[in-house]
Amino acid sequence: MEARLKVDWIKCDGYGLCGDFVPDIIGLDEWRYPILPEGPLDGGRMHEIQRAMDCCPMRALTLVRPDVAAARPGRLRRLLPGAR
Amino acid sequence: MLNTTPDARRLLAGPSLDGPEPLAHHLARLGPLPTARDAQRTMSELDASGLLGRGGAGFPVGRKWRAMAERSRGHAVVLANGAEGEPASLKDRVLMAARPHLVIDGAVLAADAVGANDIVFYVGREHEAAVAALGVAIEQRRPGVRQRIRMIEAPIGYVAGEASGAVHFVNAGDPRPTTTPPRMSERGVNGRPTLVQNVESLAHAALIARFGAGWYREAGRGTARGTALITLSGTGRPAELLEIELGTTIGEVAAGAGASPAGTSAVLLGGYFGTWAPAADVWSLPLDPAAMREKGLTFGCGMVGLLPAHACGVDATARIMSFMARESAGQCGPCVFGLRALADATRRVADGRSKPDDMDGIARWTQIVAGRGACHHPDGAVALMASALRVFEEDMDHHVRSGRCLAMSTPTGLPAANTASASAPTNRRMEVA
Incomplete structure (x- = not known):
């Protein structure tokens, strides 16, 4: 199950803590906004990646899994508790 | 001339474009609009016509309507997009001002077709002329139609016309684009599935529904079918609106306005979201979305901007980049900071006062900004920059090394980069087969 990272660019405020935490996975530009890896993430490092996501004060990073992304969004939202 | 035989039924056919065509004239000229009962046939004709959306993305219109019809369960909303924040384009504003009933027809057809x-x-x-003409035209429609329609004036701004920005403004008075998903086709105006369609696309649909795909496809050169509105600028005359047969070459259009290949160094295609190309490479290129895509170019909003040989492409690019940076909605960091940095560095290069690392910066930002925003504004801006780096490579180099321009720097003839610059266009009509 290959996962990818996704940034909500409207939420992201360029704190850059994600890139500080896993610099070899998440790059930072000169304004400290993340540059995400092109390919799928290394499954063996998901723990670190999760912690990098948790560092984000804006909660701007999410994991996208292909099987979830392929599900119909409308149906998925209805199934998630608390979703509108 | 591009004309073959005149047809009174194309977009810009009919009376003068100086004022709105009254409802009675419109109906006498084009006949009644097919009804909601004909919706299936309308969509079949749209599919067969091959009509592509004219807002810039070029998605097949028939397929878009069908997909919406399948998901809407009668609860959809049609958003007729006439924001036209692109300063290099005139087509939508003139079409709405001169042919308001044709655009309304298209929106009504779309609403009936998609539910x-x-x-x-x-x-x-x-x-303003478009707002006034549509306001009057909506009131002229029978109550059952006019009660379905409301008009909302879009705020001035480039990204306000982006689909999610438009829906955001209609819903909440805020024209900034939103994060997708959800797509507007899933959850748009009032949370309902929303068909966002450019007004030129709607006007074409209103003609195709009446006269059929076969009629639409009678126009066109080579393998390209149908007609399109384009805005031609940089000819030394004010920007002009033309209706061309798709497949007409850039050279034919330019020569029709008195431009020559020798007097033109480059062409900006598709608008400020578009691409620069060397004039010699594209002079015989057909204005046809498929042929242009093959060359890595875009038809976009139909802009053809000629850069006269005596004008500086680096300066023209710096102006456009400055516009694009200013027009960022200000939400996403890579767009806010990246486009500003690109615009400033390009301006320094154009003025012959570049810093040692400016060209490296331009190359890097052009690479890293794309794909890093909620909407595609930064992607379009850096695509234009990337094309400038290819087309004006030698000239940029010259600016950096000698501080001077290869061409004599004169005003480019491209529209001044501010959104309120819609100076009175000269509208030239063109009859097509």
């Missing part, structure tokens, strides 16, 4: 009760006309507030 929408409500129609929102989203019209750039700076396009």
Whole structure:
């Protein structure tokens, strides 16, 4: 199950803590906004990646899994508790 | 001339474009609009016509309507997009001002076809003639039609016309684009599935529904079919609106306005979201979305901007990049900071006062900004920059090394980079087969 990272660019405020935490996975530009890896993430490092996501004060990073992304969004939202 | 035989039924056919065509003239000239009962046939004709959306993305219109019809369950909304924040384009504002009933026809057809009760006309507030003409035209429709339609004036701004920005403004008075998903086709105006369609696409649909795909496809050169509105600028005359047969070459259009290949160094295609190309490479290129895509170019909003040989492409690019940076909605960091840095560095290069690392910076930002925003504004801007780096490579190099321009720097003839610059266009009509 290959996962990818996704940034909500409207939420992201360029704190850059994600890139500080896993610099070899998440790059930072000169304004400290993340540059995400092109390919799928290394499954063996998901723990670190999760912690990098948790560092984000804006909660701007999410994991996208292909099987979830392929599900119909409308149906998925209805199934998630608390979703509108 | 591009004309073959005149046809009174194309977009810009009929009376003068100086004022709105009254409803009675419109009906006498084109006949009644097919009804909701004909919706299936309308969509079949749209599919067969091959009509592509004219807002810039070029998605097949028939397929878009069908997909919406399948998901709407009668609860959809049609948003007729006439924001036209692109300063290099005239087509939508003139079409709405001169042929308001044709655009309304298209929106009504779309609503009937996709299962929408409500129609929102989203019209750039700076396009005053369009707002006035549509306001009058909506009131002239019978109650059952006019009660379905409301008009909302779009705020001035480039990204306000982006689909999610338009829906955001209609819903919440805020024209900034939103994060997708959800797509507007899933959850748009009032949370309902929303068909966002450019007004030129709607006007074409209104003709195709009446006269059929076969009629639409009678026009066109080579393998390209149908007609399109384009805006031609940089000819030394004010920007002009033309209706061309798709497949007409860039050279034919330019020569029709008195431009020559020798007097033109480059062409900006598709608008400020578009691409620069060397004039010699594209002079015989057909204006046809498929042929252009093959060359890595875009038809986009139909802009053909000629850069005269005596004008500086680096300066023209710096102006456009400055516009694009200013027009960022200001939400996403890579767009806010990246486009500003690109615009500033390009300006320094154009003025012959570049810093040692400016060219490296331009190359890097052009690479890293794309794909890093909620909407595609930064992607379009850096695509234009990337094309400038290819087309004006030698000239940029010259600016950096000698501080001077290869061409004599004169005003480019491209529209001044501010959104309120819609100076009175000269509208030239063109009859097509």
